Amino acid sequence: xxxxxxxxxxxxxxxxxxxxxxxxxxxxxxxxxxxxxxxxxxxxxxxxxxxxxxxxxxxxxxxxxxxxxxxxxxxxxxxxxxxxxxxxxxxxxxxxxxxxxxxxxxxxxxxxxxxxxxxxxxxxxxxxxxxxxxxxxxxxxxxxxxxxxxxxxxxxxxxxxxxxxxxxxxxxxxxxxxxxxxxxxxxxxxxxxxxxxxxxxxxxxxxxxxxxxxxxxxxxxxxxxxxxxxxxxxxxxxxxxxxxxxxxxxxxxxxxxxxxxxxxxxxxxxxxxxxxxxxxxxxxxxxxxxxxxxxxxxxxxxxxxxxxxxxxxxxxxxxxxxxxxxxxxxxxxxx
Amino acid sequence: xxxxxxxxxxxxxxxxxxxxxxxxxxxxxxxxxxxxxxxxxxxxxxxxxxxxxxxxxxxxxxxxxxxxxxxxxxxxxxxxxxxxxxxxxxxxxxxxxxxxxxxxxxxxxxxxxxxxxxxxxxxxxxxxxxxxxxxxxxxxxxxxxxxxxxxxxxxxxxxxxxxxxxxxxxxxxxxxxxxxxxxxxxxxxxxxxxxxxxxxxxxxxxxxxxxxxxxxxxxxxxxxxxxxxxxxxxxxxxxxxxxxxxxxxxxxxxxxxxxxxxxxxxxxxxxxxxxxxxxxxx
Amino acid sequence: xxxxxxxxxxxxxxxxxxxxxxxxxxxxxxxxxxxxxxxxxxxxxxxxxxxxxxxxxxxxxxxxxxxxxxxxxxxxxxxxxxxxxxxxxxxxxxxxxxxxxxxxxxxxxxxxxxxxxxxxxxxxxxxxxxxxxxxxxxxxxxxxxxxxxxxxxxxxxxxxxxxxxxxxxxxxxxxxxxxxxxxxxxxxxxxxxxxxxxxxxxxxxxxxxxxxxxxxxxxxxxxxxxxxxxxxxxxxxxxxxxxxxxxxxxxxxxxxxxxxxxxxxxxxxxxxxxxxxxxxxxxxxxxxxxxx
Numbered sequence: 001x002x003x004x005x006x007x008x009x010x011x012x013x014x015x016x017x018x019x020x021x022x023x024x025x026x027x028x029x030x031x032x033x034x035x036x037x038x039x040x041x042x043x044x045x046x047x048x049x050x051x052x053x054x055x056x057x058x059x060x061x062x063x064x065x066x067x068x069x070x071x072x073x074x075x076x077x078x079x080x081x082x083x084x085x086x087x088x089x090x091x092x093x094x095x096x097x098x099x100x101x102x103x104x105x106x107x108x109x110x111x112x113x114x115x116x117x118x119x120x121x122x123x124x125x126x127x128x129x130x131x132x133x134x135x136x137x138x139x140x141x142x143x144x145x146x147x148x149x150x151x152x153x154x155x156x157x158x159x160x161x162x163x164x165x166x167x168x169x170x171x172x173x174x175x176x177x178x179x180x181x182x183x184x185x186x187x188x189x190x191x192x193x194x195x196x197x198x199x200x201x202x203x204x205x206x207x208x209x210x211x212x213x214x215x216x217x218x219x220x221x222x223x224x225x226x227x228x229x230x231x232x233x234x235x236x237x238x239x240x241x242x243x244x245x246x247x248x249x250x251x252x253x254x255x256x257x258x259x260x261x262x263x264x265x266x267x268x269x270x271x272x273x274x275x276x277x278x279x280x281x282x283x284x285x286x287x288x289x290x291x292x293x294x295x296x297x298x299x300x301x302x303x304x305x306x307x308x309x310x311x312x313x314x315x316x317x318x319x320x321x322x323x324x325x326x327x328x329x330x331x332x333x334x335x
Numbered sequence: 336x337x338x339x340x341x342x343x344x345x346x347x348x349x350x351x352x353x354x355x356x357x358x359x360x361x362x363x364x365x366x367x368x369x370x371x372x373x374x375x376x377x378x379x380x381x382x383x384x385x386x387x388x389x390x391x392x393x394x395x396x397x398x399x400x401x402x403x404x405x406x407x408x409x410x411x412x413x414x415x416x417x418x419x420x421x422x423x424x425x426x427x428x429x430x431x432x433x434x435x436x437x438x439x440x441x442x443x444x445x446x447x448x449x450x451x452x453x454x455x456x457x458x459x460x461x462x463x464x465x466x467x468x469x470x471x472x473x474x475x476x477x478x479x480x481x482x483x484x485x486x487x488x489x490x491x492x493x494x495x496x497x498x499x500x501x502x503x504x505x506x507x508x509x510x511x512x513x514x515x516x517x518x519x520x521x522x523x524x525x526x527x528x529x530x531x532x533x534x535x536x537x538x539x540x541x542x543x544x545x546x547x548x549x550x551x552x553x554x555x556x557x558x559x560x561x562x563x564x565x566x567x568x569x570x571x572x573x574x575x576x577x578x579x580x581x582x583x584x585x586x587x588x589x590x591x592x593x594x595x596x597x598x599x600x601x602x603x604x605x606x607x608x609x610x611x612x613x614x615x616x617x
Numbered sequence: 618x619x620x621x622x623x624x625x626x627x628x629x630x631x632x633x634x635x636x637x638x639x640x641x642x643x644x645x646x647x648x649x650x651x652x653x654x655x656x657x658x659x660x661x662x663x664x665x666x667x668x669x670x671x672x673x674x675x676x677x678x679x680x681x682x683x684x685x686x687x688x689x690x691x692x693x694x695x696x697x698x699x700x701x702x703x704x705x706x707x708x709x710x711x712x713x714x715x716x717x718x719x720x721x722x723x724x725x726x727x728x729x730x731x732x733x734x735x736x737x738x739x740x741x742x743x744x745x746x747x748x749x750x751x752x753x754x755x756x757x758x759x760x761x762x763x764x765x766x767x768x769x770x771x772x773x774x775x776x777x778x779x780x781x782x783x784x785x786x787x788x789x790x791x792x793x794x795x796x797x798x799x800x801x802x803x804x805x806x807x808x809x810x811x812x813x814x815x816x817x818x819x820x821x822x823x824x825x826x827x828x829x830x831x832x833x834x835x836x837x838x839x840x841x842x843x844x845x846x847x848x849x850x851x852x853x854x855x856x857x858x859x860x861x862x863x864x865x866x867x868x869x870x871x872x873x874x875x876x877x878x879x880x881x882x883x884x885x886x887x888x889x890x891x892x893x894x895x896x897x898x899x900x901x902x903x904x905x906x907x908x909x
Contacts, residue, residue: 074515430636459889463865466882487639511621549733555850567735583743
């Protein structure tokens with residue numbers, strides 16, 4: 001168990017381009033942190049720098065109070081779960097779990113005890129003597145987790161561990177990971193590009209874009225008060241509508257420069273609504289329907305109840321306090 | 336096949352059967368000759384059917400050889416061949432796999448120079464640098480010795496490239512998982528890389544064994560004493576014995592024994608053999 | 618390119634050391650010696666040598682024996698390559714047609730690879746033996762006299778057959794693999810377009826097989842030029858009257874038997890240039906084929 005401090009961390013490639021830049025995150029003991037962002041935002045690089053698989057060119061990473069910049073991955077007291085699981089194909093599940101412990105000189109009975117314990121927790125006891133290729137995707141995923149658990153590390157690092165699973169299994173495993181982490185209380189850093197996965201798992205989210213931190217906060221904070229237009233557009237599904245303020249000149253309190261953000265579920269049909277939207281297309285989701293249309297030349301999506309009427313044009317009102325305002329150039333939150 | 340044409344299928348069988356007969360003819364004749372008595376070859380044409388002297392011909396060649404020609408028994412030459420073939424196969428695999436490991440998994444100054452030096456061996460077959468190579472081996476006192484038979488032949492660009500290819504396709508995550516699991520480079524090499532390359536190693540071994548066993552020019556040159564003769568090089572010495580009439584039955588028995596080990600390897604390890612051949616692509 | 622690397626200054630050199638040392642001592646040093654030697658001439662006792670510039674090379678170009686060896690090599694190499702490849706392609710096409718018995722025929726056709734070229738030479742030597750060999754006997758029955766000990770053409774035919782025989786399985790395997798990699802749908806499409814089996818072979822199969830064919834062409838040329846030493850040495854010894862004295866055999870004869878080191882070295886250098894050229898062609902081509 002340990003806290004992890006990431007201080008002014010940066011990675012510069014020899015060409016001079018920054019993969020990540022000026023990252024500051026204080027991770028409390030036992031906290032579940034999710035790094036989320038689009039592909040190429042630097043989230044995996046950041047995780048790999050914490051793991052020691054990628055060298056650090058600026059700033060420091062400390063685990064449990066110790067700066068680990070120059071410490072080998074094996075000595076950082078971390079365990080990692082990889083996207084493709086990276087199980088050793090020629091070893092049985094048992095050997096896969098034991099390998100890291102054996103290399104550390106853990107005693108035989110202790111290895112056996114920990115493997116049995118992990119197998120019990122993850123319910124993989126039945127196939128301890130099978131090779132990875134004889135397992136299903138979900139089972140492999142569990143073994144990969146098991147390999148992390150047996151080590152009893154200070155921190156778990158997850159690199160998109162669910163993205164190779166089908167959608168249904170992903171949701172089950174998501175829950176299991178969450179429960180497991182709560183139960184073990186191990187500090188965890190989890191990388192994903194899936195904002196829904198990020199929201200459901202995280203104690204705190206770190207939203208990254210182009211190698212920089214856009215916002216750090218609890219899932220609800222980030223959802224309710226996105227710190228930038230980027231975060232606003234990235235977190236939440238369907239995505240928040242971001243429209244030029246001048247497209248809706250009669251909306252009060254917005255000013256004329258800047259971006260207005262309205263979540264699709266915050267727009268309601270109202271006979272006296274101040275906004276008029278021309279309907280272009282409709283997607284039925286069952287309980288709700290997504291209505292795509294056009295407001296003052298901007299594309300906008302609205303979530304409506306499934307039984308609502310669908311005229312060719314809708315009059316809409318905005319829920320009170322549901323307007324987000326961002327700076328036109330920097331994208332930073334104004335109000 | 337696209338459409339069913341019995342005549343074409345028949346033609347295909349005919350062509351193949353003729354092909355198999357042509358390919359098998361020399362070995363058939365050798366097998367037959369190896370079972371005949373010496374005086375069956377004095378006149379007329381080679382016999383086409385087996386005689387009754389097979390066991391005695393083989394036993395004699397294996398155990399004694401043709402003593403008058405100063406040749407060692409074939410059994411002994413086969414032991415030499417086996418040592419040479421195994422030495423070359425193991426040697427090539429060992430030094431190639433470590434070279435490939437260094438080139439793929441490390442970055443160091445002059446890495447590409449090392450790569451090109453290894454590549455150069457491809458362009459310098461022993462046949463074209465035979466005289467100076469002989470001199471080097473002679474100067475090192477390695478003539479007529481097992482190291483002399485083996486070591487000059489174990490450098491291999493082909494095998495190094497093969498392993499390089501194999502290593503390049505290993506997922507990076509496996510290496511990273513091993514690093515996090517506390518495995519250093521040599522531990523990773525032994526625990527992960529070697530076991531995962533074992534079919535490639537086996538396939539290469541099959542090809543290199545045949546290559547080593549079938550060496551001719553090199554053993555012919557550097558084995559100056561009959562105790563070091565290998566069977567493939569020895570058989571030629573048997574044919575050039577000043578005797579007016581070659582002892583065909585004995586020569587052919589030796590030829591059969593000389594081709595038997597690699598033949599068994601190809602037939603019983605056909606899958607590995609084909610894999611090795613295609614992977615090494617020369 | 619690997620992302621996951623190890624960091625160590627000495628270990629990679631330690632790992633490379635055996636290969637590099639063997640290469641330096643037994644490959645590079647002798648090759649350098651051959652180049653040096655090719656510019657020198659030794660006296661009759663091998664005691665002293667003097668720099669003679671390109672004299673050894675000029676002597677080669679003026680030697681009718683050497684030029685003859687070039688011509689012999691050309692005829693020999695092309696004949697072996699063509700004979701091997703035509704035979705192998707014929708077998709491969711036939712095997713490709715027969716799905717069920719493919720494995721049996723394949724096994725029956727690949728084993729000559731295991732037979733050492735030297736042993737193959739001895740086997741064919743027996744078959745072509747002028748006094749008791751089966752082939753001269755059969756040929757004499759139909760009125761053809763075949764005696765490679767005296768006849769230059771017969772000798773060439775003899776070594777070409779012996780050399781090609783050793784090489785059939787290799788080409789065969791690659792042709793089979795090449796044929797199997799041609800999608801069946803292409804031939805089906807051609808059949809629907811009305812092309813018969815023969816037409817299909819020449820307009821679809823053969824063009825699509827061309828990468829394999831070209832690869833085999835280069836590899837077989839290299840084989841015929843350099844690895845047939847054993848066949849020649851086990852059979853004709855380059856005779857009669859130099860008619861089968863190919864370049865690699867002549868290097869050996871002049872260097873070991875004739876002890877003419879300067880000339881042998883110059884011949885080595887010429888051969889090296891040929892191998893390097895062929896290797897470059899081969900690798901260029903393989904690179905392209907990856908993209909194919």
